[in-house]
Each structure stands twice: as structure tokens, then as C-alpha cells.
Amino acid sequence: MSSERLPLRSLLFVPGTKTEWLVKAESAGADAAILDLEDAVPPVGKVTARARVADAIAGATGDMALFVRINPLDGWAAAEDLRAITHARLAGVVLPKVADPGDVLLADRLLTWCEREHGLPEGHIALVPLLESAAALRGAYDIGRAAPRVAYLGAVTGKGGDVERAIGYRWSPQGTETLTLRSRVLLDVRAAGVPCPIAGLWTNLADIEGLRAFAEQNRSLGYEGMMAIHPAHIPVINEAFSPTPEELARYARMIAAVEEAQARGAGAITFEGDMVDEAMAARARAVLRKTGMSSI
Incomplete structure (x- = not known):
């Protein structure tokens, strides 16, 4: 199934508590939206957000691909997320805090069970492991090969995020401090046969020219798309990852x-x-x- 995944230039994060923002994501031209049940939702709102996201997926009618970032696999919330959101309209699951291929295998088994429960073919839903630790980044090749459903994998090196904390680099708009990291992860992902490698993130909402340069740099390296956090960034990302x-x-x-x-x-x-x-x-x-x- 993984070789059949649609190429995606832009994947826009949308809080799981704000599913009505999906309209903005589609209007901006995002190829995909990632409904976030992890960092964007406080603990007291997890159950309500899960139900809202499940309803949004079931009721979706547009062409924009829908993904969900579930909660980490170290608790029952992740399993409950998967049971609630599995649907023919769901394109993929973004898996946070991946430590090693074992996490991918567990998520793959849980998704296979959910797909069978909903009458979907095995592998229908893509899996997008987030490489947010030094161990996960170093193991990108093995993580990419852990399950055929793994897709849209790459180095996401946003300012002040988990990767910056894990590696210890000092982020700059030019991206020179992460260039080697992004290149090496991309090579591992390609060698693992993962389709549609993606990069990200650009967190400065106003610096559109900085975003353009970063997106074009990622495209030059060989990435095929980027994750994004604001609708205003989508047209720039789409242009960077589209041939003229x-x-x-x-x-x-x-x-x-x-x-x-x-x-x-x-x-x-x-x-x-x-x-x-x-x-x-x-x-x-x-x-x-x-x-x-x-x-x-």
C-alpha cells in the first residue's frame, strides 16, 4: 500500500478542539490537514476533542486528505484515539514520540485491528512516525522499514521543538545547523523505500520569505512536502514543492x-x-x- 500513497506538498496542523478550522485549511489549499489530539489539546479536553475529530472525519466531503496526530503509545489514550478515528476517510495517523521500530510495529498492529473492525483493507491508513528524539532520528531507516504503511516520514526541525532540545543545536533561519541532519534522515528514508518524505516546521508566522527559502532548501534536498502550522504558509509551501x-x-x-x-x-x-x-x-x-x- 505505501507505494500508492498520494504525494502531499503541504500538511497543516489543526487543533483537535478546533475542527471548524478545517474549512480554513482547505480554503488555503492545504493538500492535507493534521487534526492534533496530542500537544494542541489539554488533558482535560482529550475525550471531547477525540469525539469532535471522529465526527469531523466521518462527515468530511472535500478532497483534502485528513490525518490525526494521536497521543503517545505509552498510555491507553492512543488506543482509544485509533478506535475512535478509524474511518475510510482517514488518510493517515501521525505517531508522536516514536522511540524505535517497536513503536511502529505496535501502532501497525493496532491499526490493522481497527481496519478489520471497520471493514477496511489492511494498510488503508498510512502511518507517519515523528522522529523527535536523537534515537529516533538515528534509527530513521529501521523505523521507515518497520511497516509497509509507513509514509510521509522525514526530519521535522522546527524552532524550539523536541528535535532542537534532543540534539542541542541552535536554530537559525538559514537552517545550516540542521542541513546535515535533514540530509541524512532523507537518505535513510529513501533507502527504506518510504514514499513522499516530508520536512518542517517553520514557526515564524510573519517571515514569509524565510519560509520560502527554507521550503526551497528542503525541496532541493529531495523532500516532497512540509508540515505547517498556519494557513498563510500553505501557498508558499505548495509553490516551493510544485514544478513550474x-x-x-x-x-x-x-x-x-x-x-x-x-x-x-x-x-x-x-x-x-x-x-x-x-x-x-x-x-x-x-x-x-x-x-x-x-x-x-
Whole structure:
């Protein structure tokens, strides 16, 4: 199932106590919303928020993918969350405080049981482990391979968050202190075969240009999307992780040129000043497929 997950450019956190904000998330153009039952909900409000989130998922009618960040697996709240929110409309579960592959295996078993209880095919719901400790970041490869349903995995290095505390770096808008970390985790995630690696977060609500630079840096590294905390950030993130019309047109021309050369028995050719071959054409086809375009 994991290889069939839809690519997501933007995943916007929405408090589980504010499910009415889903309308804002969809209006902003978010590819997905993450309804948060963990940090965004005080202990006294957990039960009420869980019910609200379950109702919101069951009543959803739009195209935006819906995820839920459940409570940590070290208590019964996580199991209750999963039972309440499992639904055909649920795209995935965001799993916080992951320590090792064992946490992923436990969540996978619980989700499989919930899917069977609701008549859903096994693996229908994606699992998104959050790498929030040094051990989890170091074990990204094993965590990514722990279950086929793992998707949208990556390094989320927001200012002042769990990762900054765990690693001890000093956050900067340029992201130089986390560049190696994000690159290494991405390599592990790709090697594990996890589709759609995502990064994040950008917490400065007003610094849109800083967000743009950070999103473009993550895209350049190889990430395919980012988590976000405010609707105003969604258009910038979507733009950063989308190919431009000019890029798409060039890919189509490149494919045509390579295929025409192959028909003549040629391999590598010069195309618009660059040396290209079948490997580049294959990459171009993959980009066009993700955008729903044909190479013809």
C-alpha cells in the first residue's frame, strides 16, 4: 500500500478542539490537514476533542486528505484515539514520540485491528512516525522499514521543538545547523523505500520569505512536502514543492528528444545545452506522472 500513497506538498496542523478550522485549511489549499489530539489539546479536553475529530472525519466531503496526530503509545489514550478515528476517510495517523521500530510495529498492529473492525483493507491508513528524539532520528531507516504503511516520514526541525532540545543545536533561519541532519534522515528514508518524505516546521508566522527559502532548501534536498502550522504558509509551501510550467514543458521536450534519439539508435544526446540520457528522461516522466500530465 505505501507505494500508492498520494504525494502531499503541504500538511497543516489543526487543533483537535478546533475542527471548524478545517474549512480554513482547505480554503488555503492545504493538500492535507493534521487534526492534533496530542500537544494542541489539554488533558482535560482529550475525550471531547477525540469525539469532535471522529465526527469531523466521518462527515468530511472535500478532497483534502485528513490525518490525526494521536497521543503517545505509552498510555491507553492512543488506543482509544485509533478506535475512535478509524474511518475510510482517514488518510493517515501521525505517531508522536516514536522511540524505535517497536513503536511502529505496535501502532501497525493496532491499526490493522481497527481496519478489520471497520471493514477496511489492511494498510488503508498510512502511518507517519515523528522522529523527535536523537534515537529516533538515528534509527530513521529501521523505523521507515518497520511497516509497509509507513509514509510521509522525514526530519521535522522546527524552532524550539523536541528535535532542537534532543540534539542541542541552535536554530537559525538559514537552517545550516540542521542541513546535515535533514540530509541524512532523507537518505535513510529513501533507502527504506518510504514514499513522499516530508520536512518542517517553520514557526515564524510573519517571515514569509524565510519560509520560502527554507521550503526551497528542503525541496532541493529531495523532500516532497512540509508540515505547517498556519494557513498563510500553505501557498508558499505548495509553490516551493510544485514544478513550474516552464519546468514541466522542458521535461516534455526532453522526453520527446530522448525518445526520438533512441528510435535512431542513439543513447546520450545534447539537449538545450545539457547532456541527457534515459536516466534523465525517466526522472522527467516521474515528475509528469506526479502532476497528472502525460509526456506526450
